[in-house]
Amino acid sequence: MIQRDEMVPRLLEACPSARSAWDEHLAWWGGKERGIYNDTAIFAHHMNAALKAGDTGEFEAFFRTLEEFLGGGDTDTKTVAVIGVIETLQNVASHQPPGYQPFERWLGPLSRRAWADVEQMWSGKESLMDVIRSERRSERRDA
Numbered sequence: 001m002i003q004r005d006e007m008v009p010r011l012l013e014a015c016p017s018a019r020s021a022w023d024e025h026l027a028w029w030g031g032k033e034r035g036i037y038n039d040t041a042i043f044a045h046h047m048n049a050a051l052k053a054g055d056t057g058e059f060e061a062f063f064r065t066l067e068e069f070l071g072g073g074d075t076d077t078k079t080v081a082v083i084g085v086i087e088t089l090q091n092v093a094s095h096q097p098p099g100y101q102p103f104e105r106w107l108g109p110l111s112r113r114a115w116a117d118v119e120q121m122w123s124g125k126e127s128l129m130d131v132i133r134s135e136r137r138s139e140r141r142d143a
Contacts, residue, residue, distance in 0.1 A: 002073040014061040018046040040084035048093045059106045067108035082114045
């Protein structure tokens with residue numbers, strides 16, 4: 001089982017060009033608790049910048065690692081892979097051209113499903129509060 005604390009080292013291994021962004025992230029936090037979602041957001045921003053620059057050489061390894069998290073991770077690792085990587089990547093990329101759709105060509109079967117689930121979750125919504133309201137309504141219907 002892949003554990004949550006293995007995620008960043010594995011992402012850095014798959015995407016060594018993110019090292020400088022990672023080092024800046026660590027310096028900015030100055031030893032304070034960062035949180036895994038702040039940590040994985042670094043990779044979402046880095047991948048978006050790489051796509052815009054046409055530098056996709058590490059994408060295959062990055063998305064293969066994401067697929068490994070979803071296929072071999074514990075529950076926490078899978079959640080972070082979906083919310084911390086996929087959702088953040090979609091949100092970051094959706095605010096500027098070329099959008100997030102170009103990333104889809106590198107998705108494996110598990111990440112493709114999670115990608116579609118995140119798209120569905122955000123469909124017709126404009127804010128995180130809209131997503132939360134929708135989830136709460138759904139939970140009440142299921143109860």
